Amino acid sequence: MAHIVDVSGRECHLYKDPNAEFLLVQPIDEHDLEVLDQEVEIIKELSDKPFSLAAFMIKDWNQELTPWSAPPVFGKIPFGSGAEGTLKFITSQLLPVVQEETAHVILGGYSLAGLFALWASYQTDRFEGIVAASSSVWFPKWIEYAQDNKPLANTIYLSLGDKEEKAKNPVMAQVGNAIRKQHEILKAQIDNTILEWNPGNHFIDSEKRTAKGFVWVMNMMDLRKAKNIR
Secondary structure (H helix, E strand, C coil), X not given: CCEEEEECCXXXXXXXXXXXXXXXXXXXXXXXXXXXXXXXHHHHHHCCCCEEEEEEECCCHHHHCCCCCECCCCCCCCECCCHHXXXXXXXXXXXXXXXXXXXXXXXXXECHHHHHHHHHHCCCCCCCEEEEECCCCCCCCHHHHHHHCCCCCCEXXXXXXXXXXXXXXXXXXXXXXXXXXXXXXXXCCCCEEEEEEECCCCCCCHHHHHHHHHHHHHHHHHHHHHHHHC
């Protein structure tokens, strides 16, 4: 079970292992919170690596996780430019509280939180690994940004549901081509990246998809460390 702590006014759900080799950081909303215990259990089932998870609540999903303003894609809520503030919270307030000195930090998330994790990898080298599960790479002008920049993380996991590109919304329907393009861009820039396809649309198995991403990144980082030793 998680230990709930307040970090600078944000509710943080912390799963703490004193022997953690990895610190997983994840922005979450109410739905993510409902399945967070299951996500942690799936990670434990798939991996024997000791880890801690710090999941913090996002109050305004469209505002706090997007790097620049954009008009609404569904409904009437536009996208803001609050990603910079959220990243600053992680690096300057959250990590000093929850990070063990030797733990490798992996930032991950689902949907817009996955896009945020990707964007953060271009801003700072604090995250060795990135999990972008079913990430919103359909976001306006995102692929152009990815083409013009290089991530600072050395291990990046991408995934998408195989029915997500069949969405009725014409903007969101671009996600399939966008994630393929994102993967091609990353393959030319870093050694460790993968695009994994999951069955179903965007609204199922978020905890399973995110957990699989964290496990893949931890495994790849271990392999990278072993190669460096040799």
